[in-house]
Amino acid sequence: MKKISQAVIKRLPRYYRYLGDLLENDVVRTSSKELSERMGVTASQIRQDLNNFGEFGQQGYGYNVEYLYTSIGKILGLEKEYNIIIIGVGNLGQAIANYIEFERKGFKVKGLFDVNPRLIGMIVRDIEIKDVSEIESFVKENGVDIAVLTLPKQKAPEIALNLEKWGVKGIWNFAPIDLQSSQGKICIENVHLSESLMTLSYAINEKNDEKSN
Amino acid sequence: MKKISQAVIKRLPRYYRYLGDLLENDVVRTSSKELSERMGVTASQIRQDLNNFGEFGQQGYGYNVEYLYTSIGKILGLEKEYNIIIIGVGNLGQAIANYIEFERKGFKVKGLFDVNPRLIGMIVRDIEIKDVSEIESFVKENGVDIAVLTLPKQKAPEIALNLEKWGVKGIWNFAPIDLQSSQGKICIENVHLSESLMTLSYAINEKNDEKSN
DNA sequence: TAGATTGTTAATCGATTAACAATC
């Protein structure tokens, strides 16, 4: 099977979102042309992207919205459920714990862990925050698919190493450090919010420079 | 001046972060080769990227870490301060309001707004949450550079339209919708956390498929 | 059938990498 490029993969969730919006509005059918206009990409790219994964459309008709939505969902692995733990229950960790949309898409928060004695024992979303020393036994007893790291960067690499060892399948990392899999068994998605904010400040200054020239 | 590609711009904050880490460790000088090994990119790309903005190095020597760090900071507009408001003070909004790192980089939270009467009047980070109807006068009185949108997607487009009208320079959007500038006066950075999580679930399933084949 | 739109190949474009002269 041919290797799918990262650029294509990163676009899939966006297609999924637009199709979900169409579905919510009871739109039954669409075409690459219509989608391309909505999304601001070329129709060619949409067809090219989708054909990496199979043939979802029909000549002369286009795509059935629900079928394409479901298909992309399957490609993304969204028909499954994932057990999640959150390590670091500060503001961001709590925000993610409480974000109901993730739960709805099958990402089920099962455990919360922190080092801060003030937080340990607190209940967030019906879950008691436990000490990080309990992660190992929790993972082994409950089977954890994804760990969300919302903690300071200093502790992140060691925890990541252990999570991989214990068989966790994925890390969603919010610490400002690029985590990498050490044995290639765990998947890591690094999210760098502050970098996104810097991109915005760059854009703002760029635009103002233009004006003053 | 030649147009800088989006790919390059998105890499700048990452260079900035690695240089900041070196600086913290009192490293005085570095080279594209050394940086490339740390960051997992090619030395050629680093030199190519930097040369979009000027000449920061010296043949035979490499780069002075502090100078390069400061230079990239200036390119990103980080030597300035930005007045920020947060619209939608749910969990995520509060997390951002409390994130001290942004404050330290010059992004100063000045106002918090929500529609929820339960939240209005509450104090977060010494700031009283106000009703969204007060945004307009607040913007005009205080001069707001960036608005963070952490609210449901339904309300986002209208608010974005108004923010642009009132002269806000940038929107950092966390609502699951692609906001666009209507008049081209405001810069918008859309952050889609759930899409990042889907990319992770794709990767996890991909890896497991490999194994079973 | 005629019109529409896919799936897919071929052409173009842009981004990345390699190479090397310049020079510290």
Place this chain on the structure above:
DNA sequence: TAGATTGTTAATCGATTAACAATC
């Protein structure tokens, strides 16, 4: 001076777009 490493041009690679035959 000799070694190192930049800035930059040229070559390569991959991703995007255009085009069109297939077909619903």
